[in-house]
Amino acid sequence: MTTSTEAPPPAAPGDAPEDAPRARGRAARKRLVPYWLLLPGILWLVVFFAAPLVYQASTSVQTGSLEEGFKVTWHFATYWDALGEYWPQFLRSVGYAATATVLCLVLGYPLAYLIAFKAGRWRNLVMILVIAPFFTSFLIRTLAWKTILADGGPVVGVLNSLHVLDVTSWLGLTEGQRLLATPLAVVCGLTYNFLPFMVLPLYTSLERIDPRLHEAAGDLYARPVTTFRRVTFPLSMPGVVAGTLLTFIPAAGDYINAELLGSTDQKMIGNVIQSQFLRVLDYPTAAALSFILMAAILAMVTIYIRKSGTEDLV
Amino acid sequence: MRAVLRWLRRHLVVLAGLATLAYLLLPNLVVLVFSFNKPNGRFNYEWQRFSTDAWSDPCGVADLCGSLGLSLQIAVWSTVGATVLGTMIAFALARYRFRARPAVNTLIFLPMAMPEVVMAASLATLFLNMGIRFGFWTILIAHVMFCLSFVVTAVKARVMSMDPRLEQAAQDLYASPAQTFLRVTLPIAAPGIAAGALLSFALSFDDFIITNFNAGSTVTFPMFVWGSAQRGTPVQINVIGTAMFLIAVLCVLGAQLLSGRRKRS
Amino acid sequence: MTQTSGGDVRLSGISKTYGSFTAVHPLDLTVPAGSFFALLGASGCGKTTTLRMIAGLEDPSTGTVELDGRDVTALPPYKRPVNTVFQNYALFPHLDIYENIAFGLRRRGIKSVKKQVEEMLDLVELGPMARRKPQQLSGGQQQRVAVARALINHPRVLLLDEPLGALDLKLRRQMQLELKRIQTEVGITFVHVTHDQEEALTMADTVAVMNGGRVEQLGAPADLYENPATTFVANFLGTSNLIEAEVVTAGGDELLLTAGETKLRLPAGRCRTTARTGGTVLAGVRPEKISLTHADDAGGIAEGRNRLPGRIRDAGFLGVSTQYVIESPGAGRLSVYEQNVERDPRLVPGADVVLHWSPAHTFGLDASQDIGAGADTGEEAA
Numbered sequence: 001m002t003t004s005t006e007a008p009p010p011a012a013p014g015d016a017p018e019d020a021p022r023a024r025g026r027a028a029r030k031r032l033v034p035y036w037l038l039l040p041g042i043l044w045l046v047v048f049f050a051a052p053l054v055y056q057a058s059t060s061v062q063t064g065s066l067e068e069g070f071k072v073t074w075h076f077a078t079y080w081d082a083l084g085e086y087w088p089q090f091l092r093s094v095g096y097a098a099t100a101t102v103l104c105l106v107l108g109y110p111l112a113y114l115i116a117f118k119a120g121r122w123r124n125l126v127m128i129l130v131i132a133p134f135f136t137s138f139l140i141r142t143l144a145w146k147t148i149l150a151d152g153g154p155v156v157g158v159l160n161s162l163h164v165l166d167v168t169s170w171l172g173l174t175e176g177q178r179l180l181a182t183p184l185a186v187v188c189g190l191t192y193n194f195l196p197f198m199v200l201p202l203y204t205s206l207e208r209i210d211p212r213l214h215e216a217a218g219d220l221y222a223r224p225v226t227t228f229r230r231v232t233f234p235l236s237m238p239g240v241v242a243g244t245l246l247t248f249i250p251a252a253g254d255y256i257n258a259e260l261l262g263s264t265d266q267k268m269i270g271n272v273i274q275s276q277f278l279r280v281l282d283y284p285t286a287a288a289l290s291f292i293l294m295a296a297i298l299a300m301v302t303i304y305i306r307k308s309g310t311e312d313l314v
Numbered sequence: 315m316r317a318v319l320r321w322l323r324r325h326l327v328v329l330a331g332l333a334t335l336a337y338l339l340l341p342n343l344v345v346l347v348f349s350f351n352k353p354n355g356r357f358n359y360e361w362q363r364f365s366t367d368a369w370s371d372p373c374g375v376a377d378l379c380g381s382l383g384l385s386l387q388i389a390v391w392s393t394v395g396a397t398v399l400g401t402m403i404a405f406a407l408a409r410y411r412f413r414a415r416p417a418v419n420t421l422i423f424l425p426m427a428m429p430e431v432v433m434a435a436s437l438a439t440l441f442l443n444m445g446i447r448f449g450f451w452t453i454l455i456a457h458v459m460f461c462l463s464f465v466v467t468a469v470k471a472r473v474m475s476m477d478p479r480l481e482q483a484a485q486d487l488y489a490s491p492a493q494t495f496l497r498v499t500l501p502i503a504a505p506g507i508a509a510g511a512l513l514s515f516a517l518s519f520d521d522f523i524i525t526n527f528n529a530g531s532t533v534t535f536p537m538f539v540w541g542s543a544q545r546g547t548p549v550q551i552n553v554i555g556t557a558m559f560l561i562a563v564l565c566v567l568g569a570q571l572l573s574g575r576r577k578r579s
Numbered sequence: 580m581t582q583t584s585g586g587d588v589r590l591s592g593i594s595k596t597y598g599s600f601t602a603v604h605p606l607d608l609t610v611p612a613g614s615f616f617a618l619l620g621a622s623g624c625g626k627t628t629t630l631r632m633i634a635g636l637e638d639p640s641t642g643t644v645e646l647d648g649r650d651v652t653a654l655p656p657y658k659r660p661v662n663t664v665f666q667n668y669a670l671f672p673h674l675d676i677y678e679n680i681a682f683g684l685r686r687r688g689i690k691s692v693k694k695q696v697e698e699m700l701d702l703v704e705l706g707p708m709a710r711r712k713p714q715q716l717s718g719g720q721q722q723r724v725a726v727a728r729a730l731i732n733h734p735r736v737l738l739l740d741e742p743l744g745a746l747d748l749k750l751r752r753q754m755q756l757e758l759k760r761i762q763t764e765v766g767i768t769f770v771h772v773t774h775d776q777e778e779a780l781t782m783a784d785t786v787a788v789m790n791g792g793r794v795e796q797l798g799a800p801a802d803l804y805e806n807p808a809t810t811f812v813a814n815f816l817g818t819s820n821l822i823e824a825e826v827v828t829a830g831g832d833e834l835l836l837t838a839g840e841t842k843l844r845l846p847a848g849r850c851r852t853t854a855r856t857g858g859t860v861l862a863g864v865r866p867e868k869i870s871l872t873h874a875d876d877a878g879g880i881a882e883g884r885n886r887l888p889g890r891i892r893d894a895g896f897l898g899v900s901t902q903y904v905i906e907s908p909g910a911g912r913l914s915v916y917e918q919n920v921e922r923d924p925r926l927v928p929g930a931d932v933v934l935h936w937s938p939a940h941t942f943g944l945d946a947s948q949d950i951g952a953g954a955d956t957g958e959e960a961a
Contacts, residue, residue: 034410038418041399041462045421048459052436059439107334114331128566129335133342134516135562136555139539143547144341147348147359195338245427253429256522260543270431270523277435277527287439290432301427479669482636485656486663487683487732494657497682501673 053294060287070283082288086272090292093268096183096258097251100190104198104247105240107191112202112239113232117211127203130196138193142260145189149179149261181263189257197246205239206232241308249297269293342559349552356546368549372557375548378538382554385535388450389519392457396518397511399458400465401503407466408473425463433460434527441528448530456528457518464517465510472506585768586647586660586735587612588633593642595628602628604792605641610736610785612647615762615769617783619776621815621953625792626772627666630738633770635659646735657686662729663738667745668721670713676700676724677709683732695731702761703727719750726758730765737762739771743778755782776816780804788812790953804865808851810944813863815953820869822887822910823946824862826854834943836862839909843885843941850943861944867916868940871903873923874931886935889913891928901926905934 060078064070083090111130119126133141148155156179159165168174174182209232217227233240255270269289276286322329348358352365373379407418425433437459441452480502484494522536529537539551588610595603603625610616618626631637633644635656643652651659662683670679680699684692700706703723713721722742729737742758743751759782762769773779779786780800787797788811796808807813810821824836824843834854836843843862847854854860864885872880880886889907901922903915915934917926926932 031412034406034412035414037402037406037410038414041403041466042418042421044399044459045425045462048437048440048455049425049433050421052433052440055440055443056432056436059443107330107337110327110330111334111338112331113327114335118328118331124570126335128563129339132559132563132566133338134520136342136345136559137520137536137539139522139536139543140345140551140555141341143359143539143543143551144344144348147344148340150359152360192337192341195334199334249427249429253431254523255431270429273431273435274526277438283439283442286435290429290435293429294432297429298427477667477669479665479667480671482634482656483663483665483669483671484682484686486634486636486661486665487728488657488686489682490657490686491655493686497686498671498673502671504673 056287057291059283060291062284066281075284078284078288079292082285083292086269086289089267089269089272090296092266093252093270093293094296096187096190096268097248097254099187100194100251101198101244101248103187103191104195105244108195108198108202108243112199112206115199115203116206116209130199134196139256139260142189142193142256145185145192145261146180149185149188151178151180155179180261181266183262183266185261186257186266186268189261190251190254193254193257194247194251197250198243201242201246202236202239205236205242209235237308241305245301245304249301252297253293342556345552345559346556349549349556351549351552353549358547358549358552368553372550372553375550377533378548378550378554381533381535381538384450384532385519388453388457388534389515392454392461392518393511393514395454395458396461396465396514397507400462400510400514401469401507403462404466404469404473404506408470422463422466425460426467430460430521430523431527434524437524438527448528449532452528452530453525453532453534456524457521460521460524461514461517464513465507468510468513469503469506472503472509476502585613585766588736588768588770589645589648590629590633591643591645593629593632593639593644595625595632595637596640601792603632606794608787608794608797610768610770612768613766614784615759615771615782617771617773617779617786618789619773619779619786619815620789621774624789626774626789627740629789630663630740630770630772633736634661634663634738636663660734661736661738662732662734663740664722664725664729664742666741668713668725670721670724670728672713675710675712676705676716679713679724680728680731682728687732699727699731702730718746719754722746722754723757726761730761730767734767736768736770739769741773742771743773743775751778758782780816788815790815806849806851806942807863807944809952810861810948810950811953813942813944813953814951818866818914819863820866820910820913821944821950822862822864822913823859823950826856826858826860829854829856833938834860836860838862838887839907841887841909843887844938845941845943846939849939849941852943852945854943859946861946861948861950863942863944864936864940866902866914867900869913869915869934869936871905871915871917871923871926872933872935873925874933875925877933880933880935883938884935885938885941886933887913888931888933891926891930891932894926894928905932907934 058072059070061072061074061076062070063073063075063078111126115123115126115130147153150156156165156177159179160177165174165177165179168184169176173184179185213231213235214227217231218224222230252268253270255268255274258266258268258271273286273289273293276282276289348361349368350364350366351358351361352363352367353360354362368374403418403422406412407415407422434456437452437456438448441448446452476499480498481494484498485491489497520536522540525534525537526540533541535554539547542548542551588608590606590608592605592607593603594601594605606629608629618629620626628637632639635644635651635654635658639652643650645651646660671682674682677696677700681692681696684695696709697706700709703726705720705723705727708716708720713724716724722745725742739758743754746754755778758769771779771783783800785797786800786803788795788803790811796803796812798806803812804816807816807819810819813819813821822838822843824838827835827837827842832847834845834847834850836845845860845862850860852860874888877886887907887910889905889910891903892906892912893904895902896919898919900916900918903917903926905913905915907913913934
């Protein structure tokens with residue numbers, strides 16, 4: 001390659017036009033450029049993401065023990081046994097995650113709307129406040145919920161005096177006069193932990209909406225509620241879909257909240273996989289469980305994306 | 315009374331949004347307050363009395379600052395790795411048409427649609443069967459793996475929205491391909507790359523689930539917190555958490571002030 | 580600044596195909612040194628592709644590009660002594676105006692750029708804006724930066740890709756004159772791509788009208804307007820009335836035609852097709868060449884003029900002139916522009932009139948072409 005200093009216009013007579021085969025070689029090399037760019041990163045993902053999944057699949061049909069080693073015996077019964085034993089945890093995971101996702105949407109939408117349309121010059125500050133908690137380890141923040149929901153704490157005190165806890169325990173969401181170690185506490189923690197993942201995509205898609213559309217809708221005799229239902233909400237659908245996925249998927253596999261805020265009766269499937277893998281050391285069962293979880297989530301996500309008609313999300 | 319009701323109705327959205335914001339920030343407030351607590355037992359869940367002991371000696375607990383250093387180290391290296399690899403993939407996807415494109419797109423999307431516990435268990439199984447010892451390197455490999463997709467997404471969006479004529483203009487103005495990349499493409503793509511890198515850092519620094527499966531006996535900061543939740547939570551954890559929060563807010567505010575002043579001058 | 584004379588551009592058999600789509604058919608074109616050359620056509624006609632092949636931003640499928648007699652076909656853009664003013668300017672958003680203008684000099688390794696950049700900033704009257712970012716400038720200012728950024732390199736040829744497309748009408752007029760002035764001053768060869776026929780006609784010495792990847796006609800603006808060679812040029816440059824007519828007598832200096840009941844005369848030298856007796860040609864005339872006379876006064880029209888009867892369908896007042904749409908039995912719908920000098924109050928819709936014009940203003944075209952070619956595209960692009 002000629003360096004810049006050597007080629008002032010008019011270009012030196014030295015760089016003679018290249019002959020055809022050389023030009024063709026250059027074109028061929030150009031076609032390979034994307035593959036060279038992809039190679040290291042994709043290799044990384046193939047070796048450390050895709051290959052482990054395949055390995056995991058083979059592990060799930062192995063039998064044996066830690067002492068004698070595991071062998072592939074196509075023992076599909078592991079799947080049935082795992083499902084048969086842990087179906088309550090599966091159902092609980094899906095239920096908790098779905099509830100948390102809905103709560104995130106309900107709570108997150110006003111906040112995203114506030115940042116997008118109402119915050120004015122405070123917009124950046126509010127954005128920072130939404131993102132900043134990320135920098136305090138989420139484990140520390142989840143432990144803080146232990147303090148907030150503690151048995152003798154002010155939250156329990158207020159809810160108790162309003163008899164809210166009586167209602168929720170009648171509904172099966174809490175037990176007795178406490179919040180900690182109840183389904184409500186776990187869902188509350190899940191909602192809290194994944195709320196920013198709902199707010200940020202919602203904000204991104206709301207921010208793209210031209211505020212003049214609101215005025216146009218108002219001009220065309222739509223009341224504020226109608227404007228929201230007919231204009232704002234449909235236009236924010238990409239954010240709603242992205243947000244619900246980003247909330248539901250990690251929530252369904254989470255085991256931190258159930259571990260820290262729940263009791264043994266609130267164990268989710270993540271807890272089971274974790275303890276099978278790290279404590280019981282029953283690798284085939286752990287593998288089978290994570291495969292079932294993965295398949296279930298991929299199936300739900302695919303159906304959801306199809307239904308909401310935003311396949312371009314991928 | 316009716317005026318109050320009307321005011322409430324008009325500002326319902328704002329009030330609801332602020333309530334959510336309060337819900338988001340409440341734990342941070344608790345962490346801050348309890349960093350000044352002097353608990354009686356091993357656990358720092360109940361308020362006893364005010365003390366600045368923990369602030370005056372943040373590393374006073376065995377292994378705490380060591381784990382924090384390790385986490386920062388891993389976060390820096392996995393950010394570098396994921397940003398370099400992810401930026402390359404993003405450029406390939408944004409700039410070139412090739413046959414494997416849909417497959418690559420799927421491979422990038424899947425890690426983001428996969429529960430962490432599944433990725434964690436799979437990768438750990440691989441390492442176990444390969445007989446690789448868990449520790450710093452296995453954590454780093456795992457972190458680069460799950461940060462990669464986020465970098466690709468952030469950078470790709472930026473590069474796709476870039477006017478291709480800018481690079482043509484550079485070439486027209488005597489910039490060689492290498493100079494074009496360094497002088498035009500990279501500076502314009504920089505905000506996307508920075509966003510991806512920042513996200514990587516945050517994800518890596520705060521990751522617990524994947525690290526828990528692939529760390530062996532190595533203890534990162536989140537793992538230290540997890541362990542202390544079982545054994546007893548030192549107040550210093552709150553000190554570190556609050557400090558990180560404040561540093562992050564100050565950094566962002568400072569950057570904003572700086573760019574605001576530059577814009578005015 | 581130093582006087583630089585321009586270089587000439589010679590395209591030989593150059594073409595560009597994308598898969599099965601041919602953007603530019605094999606094309607020979609010579610742009611003389613120091614001229615202001617315009618490539619005019621609707622979007623998708625191949626004019627921008629041609630320009631990009633000269634710049635080196637597009638590899639031609641066949642043919643060669645020569646600059647000053649030197650084959651540069653295989654040279655990448657950064658080694659060609661040409662510069663481009665891009666559509667929408669493509670100013671570097673991360674650099675200020677000063678650095679945008681200095682970019683080319685710096686890439687060529689020139690260390691002290693200050694004097695040249697400041698001279699250039701003065702030339703385009705943007706001295707006080709030097710440290711602003713492009714997005715803080717108005718459209719017209721950005722356009723001048725784009726010109727300055729290219730000109731500072733003293734290119735042999737300056738390529739302009741729709742340089743005025745993003746400006747409003749008034750600013751566009753002003754910049755047309757400005758660009759013309761700069762070109763005369765620096766003497767660089769300008770190759771200018773535009774879809775705006777008025778822009779091409781006012782600025783260029785030579786215009787090449789392109790359509791469907793081919794050059795339809797090439798010539799001086801007045802020549803193209805008065806003597807269009809194809810229906811596309813006749814319709815795309817201004818408006819033309821094209822009348823299908825039968826040839827009664829061929830041979831000699833003048834052709835005699837009939838359209839419906841009426842006879843028309845056409846100078847043989849202005850007929851772009853070989854006319855045989857009994858064949859058909861398209862007789863064309865520009866709307867402003869036609870005079871309108873009320874049918875009651877038809878007796879007063881001078882002998883020897885081409886004339887057509889008709890009825891006014893519509894009249895639109897345009898200030899300087901009035902535009903009439905006239906339905907004529909043998910010729911269909913015709914358009915006529917009358918100067919608003921002495922308006923006949925009887926010329927209102929519904930009135931019977933006679934259209935008449937000098938046979939010397941008639942031109943003849945091959946009747947096998949699409950009679951409406953270029954009529955819609957011109958309107959749409961403008």
